[in-house]
Amino acid sequence: MSPSAVETHNLTRRFGAVTAVDALTLRIEQGEVFGLLGPNGSGKTTTIRMLCGLLEPSQGSALVAGIDVAVAPEQVKQRIGYMAQKVGLYEDLTVGENLDFYAGIYGFRRATARLAEVVAFLELAERLGQLAGQLSGGWKQRLALACALIHRPALLFLDEPTAGVDPAARRRFWHTIHDLAHAGTTVLVTTHYMDEAEQCARLAMMSRGHLIALGTPAEVAAQVGGRTLEDAFVILQERDER
Amino acid sequence: MMPRFWPMFRKEFIQMRRDHLTFAMMIGIPVIQLLVFGYAIQTDVRNLPTVVLDESRTPESRDIIQAFQNTGNFRIVAHVDGRPAVDRAIARGEAQAAIVVPYEYPRDLVRGRTATLQIIVDASDPLASQSAIAAAVAVAHARDLLILTRAAGRANLPLEARVRPRYNPGLRSPNYIVPGLVGVILTMTMVLITAMAIVRERERGTLEQLIVTPITKTELMLGKITPYVGVGLLQMTAVLILGRFVFDVPLTGNILLLYGVTLIFIIASLAFGLFVSTLVRTQQQAMQASFGFMLPNILLSGFMFPRQAMPEVAQWLGLMVPLTYFLKVVRGILLKGVGLEALWREVLILAGFAVVLIVASVRRFHKTLD
Numbered sequence: 001m002s003p004s005a006v007e008t009h010n011l012t013r014r015f016g017a018v019t020a021v022d023a024l025t026l027r028i029e030q031g032e033v034f035g036l037l038g039p040n041g042s043g044k045t046t047t048i049r050m051l052c053g054l055l056e057p058s059q060g061s062a063l064v065a066g067i068d069v070a071v072a073p074e075q076v077k078q079r080i081g082y083m084a085q086k087v088g089l090y091e092d093l094t095v096g097e098n099l100d101f102y103a104g105i106y107g108f109r110r111a112t113a114r115l116a117e118v119v120a121f122l123e124l125a126e127r128l129g130q131l132a133g134q135l136s137g138g139w140k141q142r143l144a145l146a147c148a149l150i151h152r153p154a155l156l157f158l159d160e161p162t163a164g165v166d167p168a169a170r171r172r173f174w175h176t177i178h179d180l181a182h183a184g185t186t187v188l189v190t191t192h193y194m195d196e197a198e199q200c201a202r203l204a205m206m207s208r209g210h211l212i213a214l215g216t217p218a219e220v221a222a223q224v225g226g227r228t229l230e231d232a233f234v235i236l237q238e239r240d241e242r
Numbered sequence: 243m244m245p246r247f248w249p250m251f252r253k254e255f256i257q258m259r260r261d262h263l264t265f266a267m268m269i270g271i272p273v274i275q276l277l278v279f280g281y282a283i284q285t286d287v288r289n290l291p292t293v294v295l296d297e298s299r300t301p302e303s304r305d306i307i308q309a310f311q312n313t314g315n316f317r318i319v320a321h322v323d324g325r326p327a328v329d330r331a332i333a334r335g336e337a338q339a340a341i342v343v344p345y346e347y348p349r350d351l352v353r354g355r356t357a358t359l360q361i362i363v364d365a366s367d368p369l370a371s372q373s374a375i376a377a378a379v380a381v382a383h384a385r386d387l388l389i390l391t392r393a394a395g396r397a398n399l400p401l402e403a404r405v406r407p408r409y410n411p412g413l414r415s416p417n418y419i420v421p422g423l424v425g426v427i428l429t430m431t432m433v434l435i436t437a438m439a440i441v442r443e444r445e446r447g448t449l450e451q452l453i454v455t456p457i458t459k460t461e462l463m464l465g466k467i468t469p470y471v472g473v474g475l476l477q478m479t480a481v482l483i484l485g486r487f488v489f490d491v492p493l494t495g496n497i498l499l500l501y502g503v504t505l506i507f508i509i510a511s512l513a514f515g516l517f518v519s520t521l522v523r524t525q526q527q528a529m530q531a532s533f534g535f536m537l538p539n540i541l542l543s544g545f546m547f548p549r550q551a552m553p554e555v556a557q558w559l560g561l562m563v564p565l566t567y568f569l570k571v572v573r574g575i576l577l578k579g580v581g582l583e584a585l586w587r588e589v590l591i592l593a594g595f596a597v598v599l600i601v602a603s604v605r606r607f608h609k610t611l612d
Contacts, residue, residue, distance in 0.1 A: 053610070
């Protein structure tokens with residue numbers, strides 16, 4: 001059996017008196033598109049940030065690509081790609097300059113074959129000279145994804161990647177995600193769109209920092225009597241908050 | 243070694259060039275400051291507007307009034323009649339000094355009694371009135387000596403102190419201010435620019451993206467500040483060239499040494515900016531902190547006010563700001579033409595500041611969000 005892409009055990013993060021993530025135990029398999037579903041403040045972003053080494057866990061452990069994040073965060077960073085909720089592009093640099101920069105940071109020389117590959121994969125060729133700040137939401141998101149993919153990460157963490165993106169661009173984005181997963185990349189994506197949650201192989205629902213449901217979309221829906229995923233989400237969340 | 247330094251450097255350089263407003267400020271601020279400080283700071287106050295009340299109206303009285311005018315400290319703006327007019331002119335600020343020659347002046351002079359002149363000075367600004375007071379006393383003394391020497395039947399004075407003002411024989415303020423201004427401008431812009439550059443990345447969310455990459459803290463920080471080293475050297479060059487051609491400030495010493503020491507000072511200032519960026523969260527806080535740092539530098543370093551005149555505590559505090567040492571070096575090289583043999587202590591201390599500040603900010607900077 002191949003090792004899991006992500007394995008957390010009682011992962012907990014407190015900010016002062018507030019517990020943002022509460023004893024989360026998860027296992028994400030390699031090449032899986034895994035959805036993290038939950039309302040704002042349920043601990044999705046905090047979870048992703050802990051898995052990326054951006055926040056230290058208060059308790060518990062997380063193995064990413066088989067490496068303990070708390071012990072060797074820099075080794076984890078070599079193997080992951082990350083897209084934050086607020087896309088971290090340099091808006092005063094062109095598309096090409098943003099790509100060059102991240103390629104350099106990940107140790108690639110400029111204008112390598114890899115850069116051309118990523119540009120082709122995300123169809124950015126015609127926009128290389130445009131300032132990133134002048135791109136639409138959908139194109140910004142593609143550029144950010146390109147920057148996160150340059151070093152061929154085994155895992156991709158996407159924190160609400162489609163917020164503020166029009167429906168056509170969202171559909172296109174999900175095609176890309178599935179392409180990546182077919183090629184063996186593990187994708188962890190947070191969302192609160194139900195149609196996006198349906199596209200995940202498995203998903204975890206979170207409420208107030210802890211897990212309220214885990215499984216394939218069909219399994220989660222079945223937990224509350226086979227209704228839609230949205231119904232399941234509302235019912236489970238209400239049950240949790242009671 | 244440090245393979246990710248160059249991409250960081252290149253990126254920072256492109257951003258700096260593209261941000262026209264900041265770039266214009268980096269070059270504009272030094273030029274404007276130089277002109278403002280160079281023209282405005284004149285600690286030797288001359289040409290004080292003066293009214294004259296000449297009650298005697300004799301050749302003797304006109305002679306002594308001319309002597310006052312010749313000092314250059316008094317600029318006669320009006321002749322008035324009566325004491326009330328003198329008081330009014332000074333109270334209204336039309337004049338800051340008045341020369342009153344009493345009716346008895348020529349008579350007392352001839353009869354060998356003490357002839358009195360009255361000099362009234364508006365001393366509400368002590369700095370402005372001081373040199374006028376000193377000049378007035380000097381005029382009277384010179385006259386006294388002349389009269390006494392003649393009375394004693396001597397052709398010359400029994401004693402004379404020959405003062406030789408070295409390094410700035412004309413006692414010109416710009417010679418003193420302009421070299422110091424190099425340090426003030428660098429302190430101001432270097433600290434502010436770096437503090438803002440890091441905080442801006444944090445505010446825009448690019449820092450979060452950056453710290454999930456394998457870039458090391460040192461690569462990130464050095465790549466970020468190095469482009470501004472060039473800006474600092476450019477600023478100094480601009481100030482020195484303008485100082486030379488607009489204010490006639492001499493460039494006496496070893497210019498290469500000056501660039502070397504300035505490089506150290508720039509690195510120390512940039513490192514302090516980095517340190518500030520690890521303490522604050524927003525660009526506004528970064529700006530406030532930088533200005534808060536600049537004020538003690540300007541006031542305590544001896545840029546404007548001589549350190550010797552400060553109370554001991556202030557002198558002691560002044561030893562804790564880098565500008566104090568840089569001013570000594572830059573004035574030493576430019577005005578006195580001295581080299582490392584006289585300035586090595588200051589240079590070492592500046593290097594110490596740079597090292598300590600870089601280490602402190604690298605240690606305080608964490609590649610996490612909390």
